[in-house]
Amino acid sequence: MARADLASPRRGGRSSLSAAARSPAADLGGGTQAIERALLVLRVLASAGRWGMRVADVVAASGLPQATVSRIVGSLLREGVVEREARTRKLYIGHLVHELALVARARFPLPEATRQPMRWLAEHTEDTIYLSEPSGNEAVCTAHEEGPYPIKALPLHVGIRRPLGVGAGGLAILSALAPARAEEILQVNAVRYPAYGGIDVAWLRAAIQQTQRDGYATISEKATPGMTAIGVPILGPAGEPIGAISIAAISQRMAVKRRVELARLLRAQCETVTAAMSRDR
8 A cells, every 4th residue: 555545644834732622532522432432443443454444344343423433533534643545445544653653662562572482483383473462352463473384374464453362362361361351351342252253252261261271272263264373371470461472374284283282382482581571670
């Protein structure tokens, strides 16, 4: 997608007061509800990743009225928080989000800490390796490494966010949470799960128990048909899950015996990351 194709007028010489006056909260009458709705629209757009979404898709995914979404999108477009491709009319996360993220990057060190372990895993397994991080009730893909195996498993790309429990990384994180918190997440996301290959709360409860017995999460033929992935959580200093590394491959490459061996490699690398981050604190 060429930059020139995007309608994203920059603020130019407008003062900060002018920018504030044109913020989503101001355009929608102010208040926390307007901010929450604008952030909901951004999360919905982020779930589409590089494929983008039309306004009608945002309305369907967010549950907000069409008029409300249109007002929010108009305000976010003016600020560069959202961009629209002229040809397809699809909406994408905009340049301002990228610019703000540059400031925050140093406070979130997990992608840097996992870079070498993920590259090692990609080289030794030949498959695709993903890093997922929890964000509220969702998991976000924040890094990936492609192995040399000629048939790639690429169900995700960086920035995609899905309900916790969808995908092996998200399931690994969910399974490592305190039971009450995991159940709360299941209930919040219950209406969203069926869109991901027939996953539902009952299936996830059983999957959490299986993950805890096995010591690693497995998702097979669910969110991405023809693909199987396994995941292991990365634990923080208090034992809480701060992320997960997962391996995805075509299902033919993921027989049970190989899953067990891959899980052993994953656990070793996740423990290395946990130890390194503890030393850096």
